[in-house]
Amino acid sequence: ETGVTQTPRHLVMGMTNKKSLKCEQHLGHNAMYWYKQSAKKPLELMFVYNFKEQTENNSVPSRFSPECPNSSHLFLHLHTLQPEDSALYLCASSQKRGGYEQYFGPGTRLTVT
């Protein structure tokens, strides 16, 4: 595997389910990010991790819970989601926090029913 991988690629979940998104980067980077991408809206930064430590949480609802066990892996745990949470969730990494060159995974398309 190369670059940034994300699983699953598609996820449909009910509002009472609990699921997790997984991201893995094979680039040796130290910073990892979660973004939400909705149609015709700018990318919304959700969380930033630098050397496994969370450095930013951009007022994200607690139904989204990130986890970063090491610099290569990032998870987003989901529970009690709302239909408006349906979107493409993108994971990215960069050599260091604040790097302008971010490498993105293909995203997980999430649909909340």
Place this chain on the structure above:
Amino acid sequence: QKEVEQDPGPLSVPEGAIVSLNCTYSNSAFQYFMWYRQYSRKGPELLMYTYSSGNKEDGRFTAQVDKSSKYISLFIRDSQPSDSATYLCAAMDSNYQLIWGAGTKLIIKP
């Protein structure tokens, strides 16, 4: 007011045309500006970046920043069907976070 504004399009042009993609921004403190390209079912990838005002050229692509008017542009010469994608502009804020435009969907017709 959004910090980075971008027309979502779509913008449809014939193959071989010169394409002009544009963004405006409101924060005069922004110094780094980026263009990312996103193909369907893929994540964004960095296409070009510029620092402060001026032009930067890479093959058929030219990025331009005019800080006096807070205007960011990307020009594509001799456009190809493979250039069809969504183009996202971004600027870096003082917290080293990227502030994104909504993206412009570009369609190059053969």
